[in-house]
Amino acid sequence: MRLYDTSSWVFRHHLEKIPLNKAFQPLFDKDKTKIKEEWFNFLMSQGMMPVSLKTKRDWMVWRKKINLINLKKHMVDLKKEFKGPEIDIFLFPLNQRHTNIMEELDGKNGCTFPDYIIAFWKDSLPENDQKALLLHEYHHACRIKYQRIKESSITLLESMIMEGLAEWEVQNRLGKEYSAPWIKRYPSEMVESWWKDIYSKNINLRGRQNHADLLYGSRKGIPPLMGYQLGYEIISNYLKDDQSSDSRVLLEIKDHQFLTGKFTKNKQVKG
Structure with a gap:
């Protein structure tokens, strides 16, 4: 290295x-x-x-x-x-x-x-x-x-999980004071609403180039960095239920396995 x-x-x-x-x-x-x-x-x-x-x-x-x-x-x-x-x-x-x-x-x-x-x-x-x-x-x-992620086939859900997991590691190893500001940019209720209405229906959207609006926000009305905060809240929700917090175990878990409780899949999910 x-x-x-x-x-x-x-x-x-x-x-x-x-x-x-x-x-x-x-x-x-x-x-x-x-x-x-x-x-x-x-x-x-x-x-x-x-x-x-x-x-x-x-x-x-x-x-x-x-x-x-x-x-x-x-x-x-x-x-x-x-x-x-x-x-x-x-x-x-x-x-x-x-x-x-x-x-x-x-x-x-x-x-x-x-x-x-x-x-x-x-x-x-x-x-x-x-x-x-x-x-x-x-x-x-x-x-x-x-x-074994490829840019052309990565799902929107995996893009969000990557951000959430990485920031959880920062908080876990260095302290919450070193967390990115986007982990608490919006109220949790607002994030959950966007999950139900928009994100849960698009989690299988493939190709990193197709995720920009939903990850970073856009003039189409998506709030800035909403996808980032949503990824962090999905991980936080998963870990609060006493799931394994071993770093290497978490790296091996598939993206859809993190969807628990209030972040379960929407029946109308696309893909």
């Missing part, structure tokens, strides 16, 4: 005049179907600090506030505990002008793929919050491994 401090790439680009596509090659090699422009558009959309002479100092400030040794130990411990996959982790400073990430996600964001993670955070983010983000994202990688 390797952690990449990507600020070193940017400094090499500025000081040694190395082209960005070469400096970023360890990441770009993860998906060679993307050209340089596609990669940078993706990274910027997820929160990466722009690379320019104007932001050079911002990258340096961010770098001085991370402890790679502590973060690496944290990840090695998680890999052992979860019996998780060997993956690469790419760390980036967050563009604090990205208002959605700053306001809704407390200045941190992550993307997880089967063999790598990309993480972004603001320079003022405390180390335990950095660890919380990496725990959340690595748990996704473990769930992908245990359930």
Whole structure:
């Protein structure tokens, strides 16, 4: 497992005049179907600090506030505990002008793929919050491994379960104070209503690309991050009934098995 401090790439680009596509090659090699422009558009959309002479100092400030040794130990411990996959982790400073990430996600964001993670955070983010983000994202990688998940066939229910389980692990290991703000964004009664009226009928919707509106919210009337909070409440409801809370056991449980009590399947479920 390797952690990449990507600020070193940017400094090499500025000081040694190395082209960005070469400096970023360890990441770009993860998906060679993307050209340089596609990669940078993706990274910027997820929160990466722009690379320019104007932001050079911002990258340096961010770098001085991370402890790679502590973060690496944290990840090695998680890999052992979860019996998780060997993956690469790419760390980036967050563009604090990205208002959605700053306001809704407390200045941190992550993307997880089967063999790598990309993480972004603001320079003022405390180390335990950095660890919380990496725990959340690595748990996704473990769930992908245990359930053999593919982007093209993943169900909406599994997408929500992944978010809920990962955040439960953060709360269980680091404390509730490090939980994401979206776990309690809406009253439980409101979440249950959305489950009954909308989500329970769409849990078999397949393909990650088809889940965005229901996970993140949309202009169609879906509240922001409702799918995330619903995933967390499904897990909380399951665990309150004295079900096993062993981390590896939970990783092995199929998505539909978490539907108990008030979150049982709707008879009109699609798919």
